[in-house]
Amino acid sequence: MLTAAGVARRRSIAFLRSITTSAIDLGYQQAKVVVLPSFLANDFQAFCSRNPAALPLLYRSQPGETSWLPLAGNVDIRTYISQYCVFENGRLRNTVPSLKGFKGLGACWPDMVCFYLGSSFGFEGQLREAGVPVRNVEQGKNGMYKTAVPCVPVGVFHCPLVVTMRPVPAGMVTTAAKISHLNPQAHGAPIHIGDPALLGIRDLSKPDYGYPVECHADDVPVFWACGVTAIEAICNSKPPLAFSHSPGSMFLTDIPDSPLPTSQLSPLCFLVSQDPLLYSMASQRAVGNIRQLEKVIGEDPGTRCICWFYPQVIAASRLFLWVRVRVRTLLRSCLALSHSTSVAITTGFPTHYMHSPPDETDGPPGALAMATMLLALSKQVTMVTDRRALQMNQDLVEEAVRTGVLKTTIPLVTFEDNGPDSALHFLCHEGDLRKPRFDHLVAIERTGRAADGNYYNMRGANIKHLVDPIDDLFIAATDIPGITTIGIGDGGNELGMGKIKEKVKTLMPNGSLVACDVAADYAITAGVSNWGGYAVACGLYLLFTCPSHQRYLRRGTEQATSPGLLDDLVACLPSEEAVLSSLVRLGVRSGKTGNLAMEVDGLTFHPTHSDLISRLLGLTLDSGPTGLP
Incomplete structure (x- = not known):
C-alpha cells in the first residue's frame, strides 16, 4: 500500500518522464533497467555479480513479471520509464516512450527478464547535504565515458567499464568517497580519482554518452562506475531483442535513500602522485x-x-x-x-x-x-x-x-x-x-x-x-x-x-x-x-x-x-x-x-x-x- 508521499510522488511521474532524473532528489533510490531474454538471464546475473560497482543488482524479475512490490508497487515497468532503448542483435534500433504495444513484444514478454540496477544519482542529494558541490546537477549535464578497463567477462557478456565523472574540490574528495561508499547499491565509492588517461579516457570534453561536465579550478576528476556498462554489454553480446532505460531516464523506486552507518571500513583518500595525478584509497x-x-x-x-x-x-x-x-x-x-x-x-x-x-x-x-x-x-x-x-x-x-x-x-x-x-x-x-x-x-x-x-x-x-x-x-x-x-x-x-x-x-x-x-x-x-x-x-x-x-x-x-x-x-x-x-x-x-x-x-x-x-x-x-x- 502506497503512503501519501508515495501517491504524491506517483502523481509527479508525468513531469519526471519529461526530464532527466539526475537532477531530481526525492529521497528515493533510482535504478537503471535492462530487459533480456530468459536464456541470457543467469549469465547476466553472474556478470553483475563479478562487476558489482558498475552493475549493483537490486532485483532480478521472474520471466514476464512487470513489477515487484518492495521495489516500486503498482507500476508497470513497460510504461514507467520516460524513455526506453530498443536493441536488436546488439544494435540500438530505436528509442520509445513505452514498451506496451511495441510490435511483437506481447508474444515474447513472458520470456523476458528485467534487471534493476542501482544508480549513482541516488547519493547526489547526500553529497549536497554534506556541502560537496554536485557539478553535473548545477550544470544540468551528465557525461559517461567508455574506459580501457575490461569488465570481468561471463558467458557472452563482455565489455569495457563505463564511468561517470563528477568534479569534486580537492579538499572534499574523502568526503565524497565516504558518502558514496555508504551506498553500495548506488555504485558505492569512486573507482578512480585523478588523471582520466589512467582509465584510457583521452578527452573529458568528449563523453561517449551525454554531455561533459566542466571542472572548476580546484576540482579533481572523480570517477564512479556507471550502469551504462550494461548497454555496452548488450551491444557486445548481441541478444536478438533487448531493452534498457535511456541514459538519464531512471526507474524511481520506493526504496529510501538511507546510507549505512559509518565504520572503520569507511575509505580515506590520499594524493600519491602529481604527474600523472592519482589519488589512492x-x-x-x-x-x-x-x-x-x-x-x-x-x-x-x-x-x-x-x-x-x-x-x-x-x-x-x-x-x-x-x-x-x-x-x-x-x-x-x-x-x-x-x-x-x-x-x-x-x-x-x-x-x-x-x-x-x-x-x-x-x-x-x-x-x-x-x-x-x-x-x-x-x-x-x-x-x-x-x-x-x-x-x-x-x-x-x-x-x-x-x-x-x-x-x-x-x-x-x-x-x-x-x-x-x-x-x-x-x-x-x-x-x-x-x-x-x-x-x-x-x-x-x-x-x-x-x-x-x-x-x-x-x-x-x-x-x-x-x-x-x-x-x-x-x-x-x-x-x-x-x-x-x-x-x-x-x-x-x-x-x-x-x-x-x-x-x-x-x-x-x-x-x-x-x-x-x-x-x-x-x-x-x-x-x-x-x-x-x-x-x-x-x-x-x-x-x-x-x-x-x-x-x-x-x-x-x-x-x-x-x-x-x-x-x-x-x-x-x-x-x-x-x-x-x-x-x-x-x-x-x-x-x-x-x-x-x-x-x-x-x-x-x-x-x-x-x-x-x-x-x-x-x-x-x-x-x-x-x-x-
Missing part, C-alpha cells in the same frame, strides 16, 4: 594500522639514528628531527607501490671502505623483504646495484632462492654514466619519456650524493670511489611522468633523503657535509633502514587485505584470486634472520661496529631486530577482520 582501519607500523620503525633503541655517536644531550634534538620529518610517508609510499607494475630497488652502502666487501648489513634484508612481497603481488621487480657489488648480490639472491626467502630470482642490473642521456635511456625504452621501464624507484640504505658531488659515510669519509651514479636515475625520474621515487634511510646521507636535507644539515653532526642532496618523492625514515623495508612489506600486505583499497585497485570488479595467495603473502612477511646469515657468510659487516656478526648497525639480531619484526608482524596479522577480497 584505503579504509580507516588499514590506514591506522600502517600508521602504527610507522611509529614502531621510528624507534631508536640503539640511539644511533642520524646522531648515534653524538652526546646524549642532543637526544632531544634528534627526536625532534625524526618526529618532524616522519610525516606519514610510509602510508603514501605503500599506497603508491600498491599501484605499481614494475619496481626497481637499489641498496648498498660501502661504509667499511677498508674491508672487502665494504658494504654493511643494513639495506639488503629490507630490500629483499620489499621485493618478496612485491613479487607475490605480481609486480615486476629489478635490483640495481654497483658493478663492484654485482657478484655479491647475485650470490645473495641465489642463496635467498635456495633457502626459500625468494620464490624466484630477481634480475640484477648495473648503471653506468656513458653520457648525458644515460639515465633517460636506462629508465625509458629507446629514451622515450612515454615508455618508462619502471613506474617506481626505491632506494633503501643506499649511499646518496652530497651537495659537493661526493658520497660520505656518517663519519665524513668520502667513499665516492666505491659508488656508481645511481643517484642520476632518481634525478632523471623527476622529469619522467609516471615514475615515483621512494627513499628509505636512517641517517640523512642516504639516497632520497634530499627531501629533508635542510633539517639534516641543521640537526645532525656533519650534516652540511654528508647530507644527501638528491630527493625522492617520499622519504621514509626509520631507526634502522631495514625496518623501513619491513614496514613497507607489511603495509603492502595490509593494503591487500583492505577491501576498500582492493576494490579501488580493481576498478570495482571482482577478480578471482589464486588459491592460497593469502598464505603465500603471509610467508613473504619479513624474516631477517636467513638473509642476515647469508650476508655474514658473504663477509658483509655491521654498519656501526664493523663486526662480522648477526647484527645490524651495532644491534644484535636477538633480541633487538627479532623483537621489532615480531611487533611489526603482530600489528599486521592481528589487525582484526578485514573482509578479504
Whole structure:
C-alpha cells in the first residue's frame, strides 16, 4: 500500500518522464533497467555479480513479471520509464516512450527478464547535504565515458567499464568517497580519482554518452562506475531483442535513500602522485594500522639514528628531527607501490671502505623483504646495484632462492654514466619519456650524493670511489611522468633523503657535509633502514587485505584470486634472520661496529631486530577482520 508521499510522488511521474532524473532528489533510490531474454538471464546475473560497482543488482524479475512490490508497487515497468532503448542483435534500433504495444513484444514478454540496477544519482542529494558541490546537477549535464578497463567477462557478456565523472574540490574528495561508499547499491565509492588517461579516457570534453561536465579550478576528476556498462554489454553480446532505460531516464523506486552507518571500513583518500595525478584509497582501519607500523620503525633503541655517536644531550634534538620529518610517508609510499607494475630497488652502502666487501648489513634484508612481497603481488621487480657489488648480490639472491626467502630470482642490473642521456635511456625504452621501464624507484640504505658531488659515510669519509651514479636515475625520474621515487634511510646521507636535507644539515653532526642532496618523492625514515623495508612489506600486505583499497585497485570488479595467495603473502612477511646469515657468510659487516656478526648497525639480531619484526608482524596479522577480497 502506497503512503501519501508515495501517491504524491506517483502523481509527479508525468513531469519526471519529461526530464532527466539526475537532477531530481526525492529521497528515493533510482535504478537503471535492462530487459533480456530468459536464456541470457543467469549469465547476466553472474556478470553483475563479478562487476558489482558498475552493475549493483537490486532485483532480478521472474520471466514476464512487470513489477515487484518492495521495489516500486503498482507500476508497470513497460510504461514507467520516460524513455526506453530498443536493441536488436546488439544494435540500438530505436528509442520509445513505452514498451506496451511495441510490435511483437506481447508474444515474447513472458520470456523476458528485467534487471534493476542501482544508480549513482541516488547519493547526489547526500553529497549536497554534506556541502560537496554536485557539478553535473548545477550544470544540468551528465557525461559517461567508455574506459580501457575490461569488465570481468561471463558467458557472452563482455565489455569495457563505463564511468561517470563528477568534479569534486580537492579538499572534499574523502568526503565524497565516504558518502558514496555508504551506498553500495548506488555504485558505492569512486573507482578512480585523478588523471582520466589512467582509465584510457583521452578527452573529458568528449563523453561517449551525454554531455561533459566542466571542472572548476580546484576540482579533481572523480570517477564512479556507471550502469551504462550494461548497454555496452548488450551491444557486445548481441541478444536478438533487448531493452534498457535511456541514459538519464531512471526507474524511481520506493526504496529510501538511507546510507549505512559509518565504520572503520569507511575509505580515506590520499594524493600519491602529481604527474600523472592519482589519488589512492584505503579504509580507516588499514590506514591506522600502517600508521602504527610507522611509529614502531621510528624507534631508536640503539640511539644511533642520524646522531648515534653524538652526546646524549642532543637526544632531544634528534627526536625532534625524526618526529618532524616522519610525516606519514610510509602510508603514501605503500599506497603508491600498491599501484605499481614494475619496481626497481637499489641498496648498498660501502661504509667499511677498508674491508672487502665494504658494504654493511643494513639495506639488503629490507630490500629483499620489499621485493618478496612485491613479487607475490605480481609486480615486476629489478635490483640495481654497483658493478663492484654485482657478484655479491647475485650470490645473495641465489642463496635467498635456495633457502626459500625468494620464490624466484630477481634480475640484477648495473648503471653506468656513458653520457648525458644515460639515465633517460636506462629508465625509458629507446629514451622515450612515454615508455618508462619502471613506474617506481626505491632506494633503501643506499649511499646518496652530497651537495659537493661526493658520497660520505656518517663519519665524513668520502667513499665516492666505491659508488656508481645511481643517484642520476632518481634525478632523471623527476622529469619522467609516471615514475615515483621512494627513499628509505636512517641517517640523512642516504639516497632520497634530499627531501629533508635542510633539517639534516641543521640537526645532525656533519650534516652540511654528508647530507644527501638528491630527493625522492617520499622519504621514509626509520631507526634502522631495514625496518623501513619491513614496514613497507607489511603495509603492502595490509593494503591487500583492505577491501576498500582492493576494490579501488580493481576498478570495482571482482577478480578471482589464486588459491592460497593469502598464505603465500603471509610467508613473504619479513624474516631477517636467513638473509642476515647469508650476508655474514658473504663477509658483509655491521654498519656501526664493523663486526662480522648477526647484527645490524651495532644491534644484535636477538633480541633487538627479532623483537621489532615480531611487533611489526603482530600489528599486521592481528589487525582484526578485514573482509578479504
